[in-house]
Structures are given as structure tokens and as C-alpha cells.
Amino acid sequence: MNALHNTWYVAAIANEVATEGMFHRRILDTSILFYRLADGTAVALHDRCPHRFAPLHLGKRVGDEVQCAYHALRFNADGQCTHSPHGDGTIPPRACVRRFPLVERYGFLWIWMGDAQRADPALIPDYPLLANPVPTAIGRGYMHMAANYELIVDNVMDLSHVDHVHGPLLNTAGKLSPQKPPVTAEGNTVLVRWEWQQHPPMGLFAPLLPDPEGAAEQFVQVQWTAPSNMFLTVGAVQGSKDYEQGLISWDYHLLTPESDTSTHYFFGSLRNFMVESEEFNQMKLKNMIDTFMAEDEPLIAAVQAEMGGAEFWSLKPALLSSDPAPVKARRRLQQLIDDEHAGQSGAALARSAAA
Numbered sequence: 001m002n003a004l005h006n007t008w009y010v011a012a013i014a015n016e017v018a019t020e021g022m023f024h025r026r027i028l029d030t031s032i033l034f035y036r037l038a039d040g041t042a043v044a045l046h047d048r049c050p051h052r053f054a055p056l057h058l059g060k061r062v063g064d065e066v067q068c069a070y071h072a073l074r075f076n077a078d079g080q081c082t083h084s085p086h087g088d089g090t091i092p093p094r095a096c097v098r099r100f101p102l103v104e105r106y107g108f109l110w111i112w113m114g115d116a117q118r119a120d121p122a123l124i125p126d127y128p129l130l131a132n133p134v135p136t137a138i139g140r141g142y143m144h145m146a147a148n149y150e151l152i153v154d155n156v157m158d159l160s161h162v163d164h165v166h167g168p169l170l171n172t173a174g175k176l177s178p179q180k181p182p183v184t185a186e187g188n189t190v191l192v193r194w195e196w197q198q199h200p201p202m203g204l205f206a207p208l209l210p211d212p213e214g215a216a217e218q219f220v221q222v223q224w225t226a227p228s229n230m231f232l233t234v235g236a237v238q239g240s241k242d243y244e245q246g247l248i249s250w251d252y253h254l255l256t257p258e259s260d261t262s263t264h265y266f267f268g269s270l271r272n273f274m275v276e277s278e279e280f281n282q283m284k285l286k287n288m289i290d291t292f293m294a295e296d297e298p299l300i301a302a303v304q305a306e307m308g309g310a311e312f313w314s315l316k317p318a319l320l321s322s323d324p325a326p327v328k329a330r331r332r333l334q335q336l337i338d339d340e341h342a343g344q345s346g347a348a349l350a351r352s353a354a355a
């Protein structure tokens with residue numbers, strides 16, 4: 001896969017991995033088994049028995065260990081085989097399973113698919129709003145998307161599509177496409193921002209503004225952080241341009257490649273209005289997920305199907321005024337991926353020179 005390995009990806013919403021039982025999901029084309037130890041610690045193992053390669057999630061839990069369904073080898077949370085009912089019980093040296101670093105933060109489980117020695121939790125993006133949110137003002141959601149993760153980054157970093165794709169809830173009334181939004185790239189982040197006046201306001205905000213039929217000042221800002229995490233701030237205010245006095249929605253779009261052509265799409269959604277209403281909380285998250293699945297997903301999946309396995313730049317895409325942000329994100333990510341490969345081949349060269 002063309003993806004960064006030495007980085008943290010969201011693997012699951014924390015409550016997808018329960019105290020009992022097992023959970024599994026494919027990440028970067030690798031099957032992963034998740035479960036929780038008796039003390040609550042979540043662990044991630046390669047979901048593949050080293051004997052005849054049965055998926056371990058088909059087996060059963062034995063306390064803090066997992067027993068394979070096929071010939072009953074048993075593994076602890078470090079992936080070491082602790083029990084074999086075969087022969088004299090000798091455990092063959094290859095009977096071990098890879099364990100992946102896993103950190104629980106912001107209500108998500110973050111996994112490191114690369115070199116475990118480099119898995120520093122300080123490299124998880126800094127998202128202070130997610131650290132300690134009002135419980136009724138945070139929604140976390142999951143969508144499966146039949147498209148490469150970079151196509152989804154393109155979708156979020158180029159919001160000019162909102163003018164044309166989205167219905168009443170998110171409609172921006174043609175105000176974004178004419179703009180050449182300012183873009184700032186710094187380190188492993190790219191920031192893009194649109195501001196406009198809309199009359200009547202976007203459906204997400206209109207019923208909650210003082211004058212639902214009147215004009216509103218609106219903005220949306222997207223911060224991309226490599227490899228594929230995006231933080232959106234969307235706001236609307238009436239009677240001034242002081243957005244702090246208006247309605248603000250903060251939305252995290254955290255993408256994890258499943259394969260070259262599919263993506264796990266995690267949402268974290270917060271707001272500064274109706275913060276005490278759990279009912280509104282559920283409705284907002286449901287509306288967002290329904291909107292994405294009905295309006296974004298079919299188009300992005302159709303793009304993926306049309307592109308087949310072709311590499312994006314090899315198709316020589318036409319570029320528009322809204323494209324600097326997604327292009328900068330693509331270029332920065334490719335640089336990081338190329339550096340990772342160069343580091344690996346550099347290390348391999350050093351090893352062969354030493355041999």
C-alpha cells in the first residue's frame with residue numbers, strides 16, 4: 001500500500017472493543033485482533049495464528065489470553081504462545097504473534113503499524129477539544145468507505161464540492177466554488193479556510209440562529225495533519241463577524257486505510273450550542289453520517305471505481321482554484337512515505353554492507 005506505516009492511525013472507537021470477547025478489523029491490509037485485558041487495557045495482535053494461519057478472532061478468550069479455534073494453540077497479550085496441547089507440549093520457536101502498539105486516547109484506540117520501537121504516544125495529534133469534552137456534546141462515529149483514503153482527504157480539503165453535492169443540511173449556496181481559499185502549509189499540516197455570507201444560512205445552523213431566514217456570516221476551516229487526520233471548524237454568526245459569538249461545530253475526520261481501495265472513516269463531532277442535549281447530540285451525529293453516506297460516499301466510491309488501480313498523478317488531473325490544499329496534503333504525505341521507504345532501504349543497505 002502507498003501509506004505511511006510509522007504513524008498513529010485510529011483503529012477503533014474505544015467502546016467498539018468491549019471488556020468481553022474480541023473485535024477485528026483490517027488496517028493497512030493487515031488483519032488485526034483487538035481485545036481488552038481484565039485490567040481494561042486494550043491490546044492489538046495480528047489476527048493470524050502462526051500455525052495454519054486461522055484468524056484468531058474465530059477462537060476464544062481464556063482469561064487474558066486467546067486460544068486458536070483450529071488446533072488450540074494459546075497466546076498471551078504479548079503474542080507469545082503459552083500453551084500447546086500437541087505432542088509433549090513443546091512450543092515451537094515460530095509460534096508467536098505480532099503485537100502492535102495501541103494507545104487509548106480521545107475515546108479512540110490508536111494503532112502503530114510500523115516499527116514498534118518508534119511508537120511514541122507523543123506523536124498522536126494534539127486535539128485538546130477531544131481530551132475532556134462535555135459527554136452530551138461529543139459524538140463519535142464510524143463509516144466504511146469504498147475508496148482510497150487519499151480520495152477522501154481530497155474531498156474534505158476541497159470543500160468546493162459542498163456547493164454542488166450537498167443537500168439542505170450542509171448546502172453552501174454556490175459560495176465556495178468562486179473562491180481561491182487561503183492555504184497555509186507548515187510541517188506536517190495544511191490549513192485551508194473559506195469565509196462567506198449566506199442567505200438563508202446553512203441548514204445545520206439556520207434553525208438555531210436568531211433569524212433562520214436572514215443572512216449569516218459563515219466560515220469553515222480545515223486543518224489536515226499527516227497522514228490523514230482532518231480537523232474542521234465550521235461557524236455561523238448573524239449581525240457581526242465575531243464568530244466566537246456564533247454557533248461553532250468542531251469535527252474531526254480521522255481516516256485509516258483498510259486497503260488500497262477502502263477506508264475506515266472515524267468522526268468526532270463537537271459543538272458550542274445545545275451542549276447539554278444528548279438527544280441533539282445523537283441527532284447531529286446521525287445527520288452527519290447519513291449525509292456523508294448518502295451524498296459523499298457514492299461519488300467518492302464511483303471515483304475509485306472509475307480510477308481502478310491507477311495512481312492519481314498518472315491520470316494527469318485538471319486542477320481548480322480550490323485544489324492547492326488537497327494537492328499540498330498529497331505532496332507532503334508522499335514525501336513522508338518516500339522518506340520512510342528511503343529510510344528502510346538505507347537501513348537495508350547498511351545491514352548488507354555490515355554483513
Ligand code: FES
Pocket residue numbers: 049050051052053054068069070071072073
Ligand atoms: S491454525 Fe491455530 S493452532 Fe493450528
Ligand SMILES: [Fe+2]
Pocket residue numbers: 155161162165166295296
Ligand atoms: Fe462532502
